[in-house]
Amino acid sequence: MTLAHYLTVAALLFLIGLFGVLTRRNVIGILMSIELMFNAANVNLAAFDRFLHPEGVAGTTLALLIITVAAAEVVVGLALLMAIHRNLGTAYVEDFNLLKG
Amino acid sequence: MIEHAYLLPLIAFFASLVMLFAGKEDPRSPLPWLGIGAMTACLTIAVSIFWSAAFGGGVLPYERNWRWFSLAASIGGKSFIVDMSVGTLIDGPAAVTLVVVTLVSLMVQIYSVVYMHGDTRFKRYFAFVSFFTAAMLGLVVSSSLLVTFACWELMGLSSYLLIGFWFEREGPCEAQKKAFMTTKLGDSGLYLALLLIYAKVGSFQLSQIQQFFDNGFMPATVATVIAVGILVGAAGKSAQAPLFIWLPDAMEGPTPGSALIHAATMVAAGILLVSKTYFVFLASPSAMEAAGWMGLITAFLAASMALVSFDIKRVLAFSTVSQLGFMMCALGVGGFTSGLFHLTTHAFFKALLFLGAGSVIHAVHTNDLRRMGGLSKKMPLTFLTMLIAVLAISGVPGLSGYYSKDLILADVWNHDHAMFWILLFTALMTAFYMFRLFFLAFWGDDRDHEKFSHAHESPVLITGPLVILAVFSALAGAGLDHDGLVSKLLAKPTISVMPGATAAAVAVPVDGAKAETAGHEARGESSGRGERHESHLPPWLHMTAITLVLCSITLSFFMYRGPTYALADAVKANLAPICTLLERRWYFDDFFYGLVALADQAAALAFWIDANVVDRVFVDGWGLLMLIFARISDAFDNIFVDSAVDGVGSLGNDLGVGLRSLVKEGQVQEYLMYAAISFSLAATLILTR
Amino acid sequence: MLEHIVFYSLSTLVLVCAIGVVTMRNTVHSALCLGLCLAGLAGLFASLGADFLFAAQVMVYVSGIAVLIIFTVMLLGRASDLHLRQVNDQWMAALLICAVSSEGLLKIARFFSGTLATTAAKPATRDIGRLFLGEWMIPFELVSLVLMAALLGAIFFSRSEASR
DSSP, X not given: OBHHHHHHHHHHHHHHHHHHHHHXXXXXXXXXXXXXXXXXXXXXXXXXXXXXOTTOOHHHHHHHHHHHHHHHHHHHHHHHHHHHHHHHSOOBGGGXXXXXX | OGGGTTHHHHHHHHHHHHHHHSSOXXXXXXXXXXXXXXXXXXXXXXXXXXXXXXXXXXXSSEEEEEEEEEEEEEETTEEEEEEEEEEEEEOHHHHHHHHXXXXXXXXXHHHHHHHTTTOTTHHHHHHHXXXXXXXXXHHHHBSXXXXXXXXXXXXXXXXXXXXXXXXXXXXXXXXXXXXXXXXXXXXXXXXXXXXHHHHHHSOOBHHHHHHHHHTTOSOHHHHXXXXXXXXXXXXXXXXXXXXXXXXXXXXXXXXHHIIIIIIISHHHHHHHHHHHTHHHHHTOHHHHHHHHHHHHHHHHHHHHHHTTOOBHHHHHHHHHHHHHHHHHHHHHTTOHHXXXXXXXXXXXXXXXXXXXXXXXXXXXXXXXXXXXOOTTTTOHHHHHHHHHHXXXXXXXTTSHHHXXXXXXXXXXXXXXXXXXXXXXXXXXXXXXXXXXXXXXXXXXXXXXXXXXXXXXXXXXXXXXXXXXXXXXXXXXHHHHHGGGHHHHHTOOOOOOOOSSHHHHHHXXXXXXXXXXXXXXXXXXXXXXXXXXXXXXXXXXXXXXXXHHHHHHHHHHHHHHSSSOOHHHHHHHHHTHHHHHHHHTGGGHHHHHHHHHHHHHHXXXXXXXXXXXXXIIIIIIHHHHHHHHHHHHHHHHIIIIIHHHHHHXXXXXXXXXXXXXXXXOTTOHHHHHHXXXXXXXXXXXXXXXX | OHHHHHHHHHHHHHHHHHHHHHHOSSHHHHHHHHHHHHHHHHHHHHHTTOHHHHHHIIIIIIIIIHHHHHHHHHHHOOGGGGXXXXXXXXXXXXXXXXXXXXXXXXXXXXXXXXXXXXXXXXOOHHHHHHHHHTTTHHHHHHHHHHHHHHHHHHHHHHSOGGGO
């Protein structure tokens, strides 16, 4: 298995996530797509660590940091979603247009 | 103390600052005593410097420098390091001058406490005087021409301030403007000389410049230009012809201030500057000759003008100009020692004369000699001290003026006989007009009874300085002349003559007499005597001169002893044209006013040409042409350019409206998509290059 | 050989589940797909020899975030959602963007097509611990600060209006 395989998988995962972010109408769907993109980045980091710098653990460690931040992001995002849902009664982003000019 | 000479200007400057800014203005302010105390300290330092220079083992000149700033410059690929220094340079003349300046300043300040009493700007006057003294001391002790120039200008400023001290009146205002403008005219010459010196030598330090000249590096023509520049500056400050016109008017200021600045010290600064840069003149015989003749003409003209003036301060002012001419003439003919000696003695007796005149004015409240008379009975002390001063300035043997004037006449005699006779005649005039003043003021009957009855002897704070100055006026000449002290302290600087082209340039004779003198100097220096020993008149001439002076005094006595002035009136009637000429000051003022008027008319003419020719043809015509072009351009702009601009604008507008119908606003994901589009395009472009 | 089988099967699982996440009409199905996808990714980490990352992925993502999301979906979901389109009308543009971006990303991947692992994978947990408590102390602390802020933010936003 070469590095290219892993990078390809990560790239495809990232693009799928991007597609989801751009197209999902539901906020939860968007959040999930974002998680996919985070994980694509993590795969990249772990793969680079394994193939290019096997002597160190910096990539893995960075991936751990990303996991932490992602967890925090999901928690805050879901909390916000709850608040918005409570106020607007909807979870669809096209209805979030209070700032529309 | 000589290593702490820098303290002198600093103390005075500090005192002036304190007096100017501390405390409130009050006619009974105690602050002037601070200035007097500071001046006493300065006098102590100055005397100790003088003592060590004259009698102690002090080695002169003493130089001490501090670095001011350094500049590294690179011009045309060459790098330079410019070091600017400030410091003190004490030589013999400086040591003598320091004592003179501090002593006269102290006397004047003590005197002024009474004289200026009750004035609304009492404190400020003393601040100005201290400020002036600081500048003068700075000029004397400075080792750098740049600092000297700065002090020179500061003196000009304080002179301006003191002349216009009573600026509510019109006369002082006019006088201060006249003085400032005239001296500035001279200062510009000095400034050019400084620039030229720096350009050539690369330093403002006097010692380095002197070395430069000593080594003969300076071309004679450049030296002449520099010397002329310095001479112009000195002519402005020391009121030499034709720039002396400001000094008589400068008497509008307070009398003690005039005594200090416009009689004893500041006007001597020009002479002092010439003596400080004497090596320049030694390198340029033609400039020396010019200085000599300038001094001679000034001395003669001013003395003649003093003959007819009836304003006591004006007479003294003309006398000052005349005496300064004596000094300049002495320097010009190579009499360095005699010129500076006269500067010293003159400072004492002229300050005394002015303070005495101030005392008289204080008593009778008028400047007009015709309204005084017989004051000897009322003011015995003033009368006696004035007598000493008048005798001293007239050159009566035994008093200080005699020694210095004798030396000057001797130097001139050795230089040029024609100059000597003119100068002797001027000296006779000096004796005549000084005694005319003296007799008119103190002798005869009281011509104005009201003034006379109010007259009284001045208080001790005025007479005290008079007496002290009288002592110095009487004894300074003999004291300095004793045991060759003057020739030791005021030794003429030498300039070594290099063989070759520069030597020829230095020794180029202007005329036969000059060549002889130059040769003589060279011999004198080679034998190591330093001082020219032939500075004595032939005995017969000496006796003749003294006799003539005494005759002149006698003539003055018979003409002006009173109570009737028939003889004087007869002389005046017979010589009416000459009197008018003298009263109009040889038309010098008219000449300058005419010059200004002429310039005014020229300016008016230029304005007319400007308004009617230049403006009409060029400005207006050009404007018309431009207007036509502008019209064409405007039409073009409106029709073609604006349409294009509007077209672009409306195109953008249409495009925007069209695009807007395509997008929905306020959609997060739409914005996100634009971001993603730009991101993907950028990433793809960068990565697949 | 085994390595290839593992990689390809895991990759297929991950990508298929990811496609499921973004395309499923039912959000609950989406969320379940996400959980499976994250589990597959954990397997990929294991095949890369990143043992600690594997553990973290399983614990944080699979058992934490995925469950949290499913929980929220069930909390907010409504029956009417099942009949609504879950993909908006810019999917064509999004697809185009993805196609364009793939050009650059896959070029990077192709660049490393010859890179093989030179050493055997080794346990890294000890090294990660040393790094966190040594050289990377400050990022570590900052991350804990972020977590704290997230905690506070979550509490603040999810409280009901009345209790604020």
